[in-house]
Amino acid sequence: MSLLPVAEAQARILALGRPVSVETVPLVAAAGRYAAEDVAALRTQPAADLSAMDGYALRFAELPGPFTVAGESAAGGGLGRALAPGEAARIFTGAPVPAGADVVLVQEEAARDGDRLTLNGEGPPRPGAHIRMAGNDFATGHVLIGAGARLTPARIGLAAVGGHGSLAVRRRVRVALISTGDELVPPGAPATGVLLPSSNAPMLAALLGALPVDVTDHGIVPDTLEALTAAFIRAADADIVVTTGGASVGDRDLVRPALAAAGATIDFWRIAMKPGKPLLAGSLGDTVMLGLPGNPVSAFVTATLFLLPLVRAMLGAALPLPVTTRATLGGPLPPTGQRAEYVRATTGPDGVTPLSQQDSAALAGLAMADALIARPPWAGAAAAGDRVEIVDIA
Numbered sequence: 012m013s014l015l016p017v018a019e020a021q022a023r024i025l026a027l028g029r030p031v032s033v034e035t036v037p038l039v040a041a042a043g044r045y046a047a048e049d050v051a052a053l054r055t056q057p058a059a060d061l062s063a064m065d066g067y068a069l070r071f072a073e074l075p076g077p078f079t080v081a082g083e084s085a086a087g088g089g090l091g092r093a094l095a096p097g098e099a100a101r102i103f104t105g106a107p108v109p110a111g112a113d114v115v116l117v118q119e120e121a122a123r124d125g126d127r128l129t130l131n132g133e134g135p136p137r138p139g140a141h142i143r144m145a146g147n148d149f150a151t152g153h154v155l156i157g158a159g160a161r162l163t164p165a166r167i168g169l170a171a172v173g174g175h176g177s178l179a180v181r182r183r184v185r186v187a188l189i190s191t192g193d194e195l196v197p198p199g200a201p202a203t204g205v206l207l208p209s210s211n212a213p214m215l216a217a218l219l220g221a222l223p224v225d226v227t228d229h230g231i232v233p234d235t236l237e238a239l240t241a242a243f244i245r246a247a248d249a250d251i252v253v254t255t256g257g258a259s260v261g262d263r264d265l266v267r268p269a270l271a272a273a274g275a276t277i278d279f280w281r282i283a284m285k286p287g288k289p290l291l292a293g294s295l296g297d298t299v300m301l302g303l304p305g306n307p308v309s310a311f312v313t314a315t316l317f318l319l320p321l322v323r324a325m326l327g328a329a330l331p332l333p334v335t336t337r338a339t340l341g342g343p344l345p346p347t348g349q350r351a352e353y354v355r356a357t358t359g360p361d362g363v364t365p366l367s368q369q370d371s372a373a374l375a376g377l378a379m380a381d382a383l384i385a386r387p388p389w390a391g392a393a394a395a396g397d398r399v400e401i402v403d404i405a
Contacts, residue, residue, distance in 0.1 A: 014283035016388075017316065017351050021332060023278055024292050024317050027299045028325045031181045031250060038171055041162050044180040044223045045327040050156040053174030056148040060108040064141040067121055067128055068112035069099040071138045075130040080123065084109055099128050108142055115141035149173065159329025181327045183223045187249035188212045189242050190231045191256040191266065192305060197231065210374065211255035211303070211310045218314055222322055239269035247273070247298045250325060253318060256305025266291060266302045275300050283388060285350045286371035287313040306371040312353050312383065315404060335385060335400045338363040344393040347386050355380035356401070363401050381405040 015023075033047045062068065062084070069078055078099035084090045086105035093110035094100060100109050108115070120132025149155060155173045156166050162178065170178060188211075195209040202208045209231055216226045227249065232242045246252045254266050270277060275295040280302075282290045286309040291302030301318060303310045315333060323331035339362030344354065356363045358381055365384060368376035383402040386393075393399060 014281050014288065014350065015279050017282060017284050020279065020282050020290070020292070021317060021320060024299075024301070024321050025324045025331065027278060027292060027294055028251070028321050029297065030327050031184055031325050033179050034182050035177050035179050037177050038167050038175065041170075041178040041180050042164065042167050043221075044162050045323070045329075046156050046158050046160050046162060046166075047179040047181055047327055048158050049154045050170055050173065050175065050178060052149050052151050052153045052155050055146045055150045056172055057143050057145055059145050061143045062102045062104055062106050062108055062115050062141060063143050064115055064117045065103050066115045066117040066141065067099045068094070068102045068108050068115055069128075070094065070096075070112060071114040071135070073097065074114075074116075074135040076128060078128040080126045080128050113142070114138060117141060157329065159327055161328065180223075181325070183225050184251065184322050184325050185225050185227070185249040186219060186322070187227050187229055187246035187252045188215055189229045189239075189246060189252065189254045191234060191239065191254060192231065193234045195231045210307050211305070214307065214311060215253060215255070215303075215314055215318070218311070218319070219322065222319070223326060224322060234265060236265050236269055236272060239265050240272040243269060243273040243275065243295065243300070247295050249298060251299045251301060251318070251321065252295070253314075254300075254302045255310050264289075270295070270300055270302075282313075283350045284312075284316075285347075285352045287316075287353075288350065290317065292317075304371070307374050308355070308371045308377050311377060311404075315383070315402065316353075333402045335402055337398050338382070338401045340384070340393055340395055340397045340399045341365075342395055344384070344386065344399075346392045347388055347390045349388050351388050352384075352386045352390075353402070354384040354386065356382045356384050358382050358401070363399065 079097055081098040081100055082090050083101035084106040085103050089107040090100045090109040094112050114136050122129050122131035155169050190209050190212050194205055194207045196202050196206050198208050198213055212228050219226055229246050232238050275293050277293040280291045281288055287304055289304050290313050293300045303313045320331040341362040341364035355366045355376055363382055366376045383404055385400045385402055
């Protein structure tokens with residue numbers, strides 16, 4: 012089987028996953044999720060002309076005055092009537108502008124003696140100064156948040172001021188993690204000799220933690236066909252089952268035969284990328300089965316490029332794939348071969364600098380990195396100062 016290009020593998024993995032069901036949740040529970048439908052304004056904001064400053068509401072044509080202060084307008088209240096000719100109203104930030112007024116004179120530019128008000132600044136304000144006009148932000152019916160948009164803190168605030176107390180979102184995606192390898196022991200357990208602490212599951216759980224995902228760790232499964240097959244069947248009530256290790260070509264790499272024994276269909280295996288070639292994708296019923304490499308760096312990179320986009324797509328994200336940006340290269344890179352390469356790097360004022368340690372099992376180097384330099388197959392050598400594509404992993 013030939014190696015699958017990264018973009019094609021991403022498209023095929025996204026096609027395996029179906030968007031999960033929709034639920035309506037309170038605003039505070041919707042944060043970090045994706046809008047399942049367009050969110051339209053239920054009200055106009057501002058609902059009336061409001062003052063942007065503390066000062067005095069008056070008619071521009073009557074400047075420089077003098078004016079008679081006829082009362083005041085405060086936030087949540089108002090003067091209660093239109094201004095008569097020659098009148099001004101004391102006004103506070105967020106208060107409704109009385110009918111008849113078309114400008115707010117800020118209090119630093121006003122001189123008041125009892126109810127008598129005159130201009131006391133460098134010059135008159137421009138017409139309409141310091142007034143937030145009704146509908147200046149949005150009007151009833153305006154689409155505030157498009158379907159598939161991430162509900163960031165600012166968008167939660169926008170939905171609230173738009174009149175919403177709850178939003179329709181996709182439910183949380185259920186992800187099951189399975190670690191394979193007879194050499195693995197749980198994190199914190201003694202790891203003497205050839206034993207190795209299991210790092211992939213906690214790393215992937217942390218990576219998924221930024222998304223609305225419920226993660227279940229099924230622990231370390233022995234390298235036997237029977238144990239792996241049973242583990243896959245147990246975990247198949249999740250939306251996505253993620254394995255790490257055992258997906259390569261060795262005699263002890265049993266993920267593929269165990270998936271087949273469990274009744275799964277394998278869509279593809281092996282990607283034209285470095286690190287992360289032995290990546291596997293398939294399905295078991297409605298559950299997406301994703302087999303990541305066992306080396307920690309490879310597991311992290313493939314999770315960034317394939318697992319996270321799959322989760323975002325199932326959550327209804329309009330743009331599930333990682334966003335790449337351009338950066339200036341801070342050090343040389345050799346040419347690539349037939350596989351795309353994802354080089355761990357650090358970013359700084361002078362650009363993005365490749366780390367010297369690029370071993371796919373070296374977590375210390377990965378922990379230092381905050382970006383992946385994405386290089387296509389058959390790319391020529393790159394020099395410091397060249398422009399490169401990067402994926403943020405900070």
